[in-house]
Amino acid sequence: MADPTNFGHDRLAHLLSDRLLKVPRFQRSYSWDDANVREFLDDLENARSGKQSYFMGTVVLAFDIEDSSRQLIVDGQQRLTTTAVLLVAIRDRLAELGKHDHANSVDETYLRRFELLQEQRVTRLILNPVDSPSYEQMLAGETAAPAHPLARCYQICKKHLDDLTPADADYKILVDMVDQLERRVQVLLALASELAEAYVIFETLNDRGAELTTADLLKNYLFSQAGRDYLGLVERSWTSISSRFDKADDLVKFIRYEYMSHYGKVTMRNLYKSLQGAIGKTPAGIREYLLRLERALTFYAALREPDNALWSGVNTDVRDSLLANRRFGFESSNPLLLAAFRTWDTEKAAKLVNKVTGWSIRSVIGGKIGGGQSEEAFCAAAVAVATGKATNQDQVRSYLSHIVPNDEDFVQAIQAYGPLSLGRAKYLLARLERQIILSRGGNAEGLPDWSSTAVSVEHILAESMSRVDFSSDDEFGEFSTLRDRIHNLTLLEKTLNRGLSNKPFEEKRDTYQKSKFTMTRDAGEPETTEIAAIRERGRKLARYAPAAWPL
Secondary structure, rough: OOOOOOOEEEHHHHHHHEOOOOOOOOOOOOOOOOOHHHHHHHHHHHHHEEEEEEEEEEEEEEOOOOOOEEEEEEEEEEHHHHHHHHHHHHHHHHOOOOOHHHHHHHHHHHHHEEEEEOEEEEEOEEEOOOOOHHHHHHOOOOOOOOHHHHHHHHHHHHHHHHHHOOOOOHHHHHHHHHHHHOOOEEEEEEEEEEEHHHHHHHHOOOOOOOOOOOOHHHHHHHHHHHHHHHHHHHHHOOOOOHOOOOOHHHHHHHHHHHHHHHHHHOHHHHHHHHHHHHHHHHHHHHHHHHHHHHHHHHHHHHHHHHOOHHHHOOOOOOHHHHHHHHHHOOOOHHHHHHHHHHOOOHHHHHHHHHEEEEEEEEHHOOOOOOHHHHHHHHHHHHHHHHOOOOOHHHHHHHHOOOOOOHHHHHHHHHHHOOOOOOOHHHHHHHHHHHHHHHHHOOOOOOOOOOOOOOEEEEEEOOOOOOOOHHHOHHHHHHHHHHHHHHHHHHEEEEEHHHHOOOOHHHHHHHHHOOOHHHHHHHOOOOOOOOOHHHHHHHHHHHHHHHHHHOO
C-alpha cells in the first residue's frame, strides 16, 4: 500500500529552494499571457505595500519514480515557473546594480545549486522539453527566443523590476521581494507518494474546472484513474494525441467530435462530465478510450488534410470536398464522418465525405448551417451510423432532410447567396464549371486545378465600377448587390488575368475567349454586357447547382 499523501503549508519560493522539482514530460507547456504575469506582479506589490501575506492556492507534487531526488509538479506549474522566471530577472537586475554577491545568492538558493558529486550546477526546476531550452538560456544569462512565452514573461518581469529600482540604492527593494517570495507567499502543499495518487488529488481539488480547459481536466482524469500499471501507456498515448494539435481548443474540438460520433450532441460545458460517465473509472476503460481516441485521430487528421496517406488507398477522390469543408468552415458533420469511418469500410466512408459536403453546401447556402439545428441533425445521423440504424447514404440523409434544401429551394437560394469570399467563390464556380461541361457532353477531367494560385476569380463587371458607369441609381444598386455573387464572377487563368480586373467588359471579352473555362468563354461571347445580362447569367448558373451538388 502506498504511503498516504502529506498535506501542509509552504511558501512559493521556499519550494524552489527546498526541493528539486520537475514538470512531467506530458504536461502542457508554459501558457501564462501578459495579463496573467502582470496580475501576479501587481498582487505581489500590493501585498508588500500592505505588509500582508499572499495566498497562491494549492500545489500538488508527487515523487518521481525515475529520479528519487526530484518531485513532479502536477498542479502549480504556471505559478512556480513564473516565480522562477521572476527570480531570474531579480538576479539579473541585482547584477546590473553591482550587487553580485546578492545575485549569486539568488542563483544558488533558488535557481541552480552546485552538486559536489556531479561537480556541476544542477537546475532546481526542470521544465518540459518544449520550455526547457528557453529557460536554460535564461539561467545562463542568455536571451531566449522572443516568441516564447517564457521570454515574454521575463521581459515583463524585468521591465517591472527596472521601473521599481531606477537607482543603485534601490536594490533593497529586490531583496525584499525575494524575502516576500520566500516567507510571505503561502501555498497549500499536497505531496503524494506516486503520480497516479497526485492526479486523484488534483482531480478532487479542481472538480469544477474553473481555470482549466476540458483537455486539462480530461488528461488529469485519465492519469488519476489509470492506476500504476497503465500510467506509462496513458502518458505515451496522451502525449502522442495532444502533440498533434497546436492549440488546446483544437484538441478539445476533436475530443468533442469523437464523443458525439458515439453518443450524440453534447455542449462544451457538459463535455467533461459526459466523458467521465462514458469512460468510467477502471484502468481498462481508460486504456480502451485512449485506443479509441488514437484511431479516431487517424481519420480526423485525414479529413483535415487532402494529401493525407489515407486517401491514396481509396478510389474515391475527396480532395475538392475536403478543400470545400475547409473554406466553408464545415465542422458540424465531423461526428457523422468519424462514425462512418469507424463503422463502414474506408471506400464507402470516403463516398459519404463527398455526399456530406454536397449536402452541407446546400445547407449553408440555404441558411441551415451555423446554428444548433445542423449540429443536432449531424449528431443524430452519427448515432444512427454508430448503432447500425443507418447503413447507407439514403438512410443517413433521412436524418438530415430538414436541413438540406430540395432542388427548387436550392436554385432559389444560390441566386440569393453572397457576397462570396474568393476562396469560396473558386470552389463554387469550379463545381458549376464541371457541371456545365458534363451537361454538354464534354470531359471535365482536363480542367486547371481550381484550388491552385494559377486560377483566379474574375469580376465580369469590374468591382471598381461606380455610379457614373450606370444609367440609374437602381442599376447601380443592383450592381452593388450582385458584384460579389456568382452572377458576376468567373474563373480565369492567372496568366490571362494580369492587369485585366478593372478594365471595361468590352476590353476583356477577347481575353475571356482564350480561357479553358467554358463559363468564362460563354461570358465573353456578347459584345457588351449590362446588369440585366449579369442577373440572367446568375439564373443560368443556378440551374446547374442541383446536379453539381446532387441529393
